Amino acid sequence: MTQFVRFVTVGALNFILTFIVFYVLLEMFSIHYNVALGMAWVVGVFFTYVLNYLWVFKTTDALIFKSYFLKYATSGLLVVAMNMGLLEYLVGSKGYPPFITQVILIPLVVVLNYYSAKLWSLRPPIA
Numbered sequence: 001m002t003q004f005v006r007f008v009t010v011g012a013l014n015f016i017l018t019f020i021v022f023y024v025l026l027e028m029f030s031i032h033y034n035v036a037l038g039m040a041w042v043v044g045v046f047f048t049y050v051l052n053y054l055w056v057f058k059t060t061d062a063l064i065f066k067s068y069f070l071k072y073a074t075s076g077l078l079v080v081a082m083n084m085g086l087l088e089y090l091v092g093s094k095g096y097p098p099f100i101t102q103v104i105l106i107p108l109v110v111v112l113n114y115y116s117a118k119l120w121s122l123r124p125p126i127a
Contacts (some may be wrong), residue, residue: 018044033098076114
């Protein structure tokens with residue numbers, strides 16, 4: 001299985017997890033869509049970090065697990081901020097439904113997350 005396929009597999013699992021969290025917060029608790037997205041992101045970032053670190057990018061040095069997390073969370077935060085901005089624009093300004101709009105934004109988010117992890121946040125140190 002290629003690295004990208006493993007990344008997409010983790011992403012698919014994360015998609016299910018975070019959309020359940022997003023849906024429950026949005027529809028059952030009537031939490032604002034960007035707050036619900038932020039809360040779902042926090043759950044997802046921990047979930048994906050562990051799987052991406054250990055399985056996708058196979059970083060073997062246990063001592064750098066914590067140090068990579070800051071970079072991973074930072075790159076994820078930048079992507080989710082962009083996601084929130086687009087979601088706010090499309091829902092707030094254009095009137096699109098939040099849940100469907102977020103589903104449509106997912107491919108862009110996946111590509112940005114993959115390349116930020118591969119090229120920066122989970123990239124092995126250059127020897």
